[in-house]
Amino acid sequence: MAGEAASVPVWVFDLDNTLYPASSRLFDQVDARMGAFVQDALGIADRDEARRIQKQYLREHGTTLRGLMDRHGVDPDAFMAYVHDIDLSPLAPDPALDAALSALAGRKLIFTNGPEAHASAVLHRLGIARHFEALVDFAATGHRPKPDRRAYTALIERHGVAPERAVFLDDMPRNLAPAAELGMTTVWVENDSRWARLDHTGEEPFIHHRTRDLVGWLQRRTRAA
Structure with a gap:
């Protein structure tokens, strides 16, 4: 086979x-929810700092989630469920x-x-x-x-x-x-x-x-x- x-x-x-098409802006929704997850999971008060960490992990680990898993032990299923709870309309x-x-x-x-x-x-x-x-x-x-x-x-x-x-x-x-x-x-x-x-x-x-x-x-x- x-x-x-x-x-x-x-x-x-x-x-x-x-x-x-990227013009549907679906990933903008995912991106925003990633930033919110990072801010909440790491207890960061400043939204811009959370976004900086989000993008740092993307560059250094391949995805934001991989960075959160490697550095902070974040549950991947919880992350995925949260950031992909978006409007597909x-x-x-x-x-x-x-x-x-x-x-x-x-x-x-x-x-x-x-x-x-x-x-x-x-x-x-x-x-x-x-x-x-x-x-x-x-x-x-x-x-x-x-x-x-x-x-x-x-x-x-x-x-x-x-x-x-x-x-x-x-x-x-x-x-x-x-x-x-x-x-x-x-x-x-x-x-x-x-x-x-x-x-x-x-x-x-x-x-x-x-x-x-x-x-x-x-x-x-x-x-x-």
């Missing part, structure tokens, strides 16, 4: 700000994306630093949940977030992914680096959000393709196949 799975293309999609079914995914041959996986419940809710709001055979979330990788290389190897091993047959799409360039090192083709789904360009220098050799139009890129890929 694993050998059979490895013989077909695998499309590995990030979720937030990749499968839906900005999302609506996306028929064009649904059609593009239908036409795309191969297996399809979600690879997210968020929780499975949030990913499932987003996919159902977009009307595309049926396309994905599995959701690989923060818990499934042993609470190792992208861009921790161990998160990618966990995905590869758990789902029988042959890296040379896989395409990984994400909105954050730094998350593409380990995928490229492991042999995956990478696609940067660009947007103008402030966190999307974290550590981006403009000269990264690990970005193989880039697009601001995910649906258009998938359609062109399908036509070229």
Whole structure:
């Protein structure tokens, strides 16, 4: 079964700000709730100081949560439940994306630093949940977030992914680096959000393709196949 799975293309999609536009501002809600969680969990009176720590942990640990776990023993489930308790009403079914995914041959996986419940809710709001055979979330990788290389190897091993047959799409360039090192083709789904360009220098050799139009890129890929 694993050998059979490895013989077909695998499309590995990030979720937030990749499968839906960053202009929906969903992650702004998550970001604000992260700051509030940090402030409360660490007993910080100043909101700006809490936000500074939040972003420091993001840079140093891959995610704010990983930093909170490593430095303060924060319960990941409590954090995830709190910060993803957001309004999904900005999302609506996306028929064009649904059609593009239908036409795309191969297996399809979600690879997210968020929780499975949030990913499932987003996919159902977009009307595309049926396309994905599995959701690989923060818990499934042993609470190792992208861009921790161990998160990618966990995905590869758990789902029988042959890296040379896989395409990984994400909105954050730094998350593409380990995928490229492991042999995956990478696609940067660009947007103008402030966190999307974290550590981006403009000269990264690990970005193989880039697009601001995910649906258009998938359609062109399908036509070229």
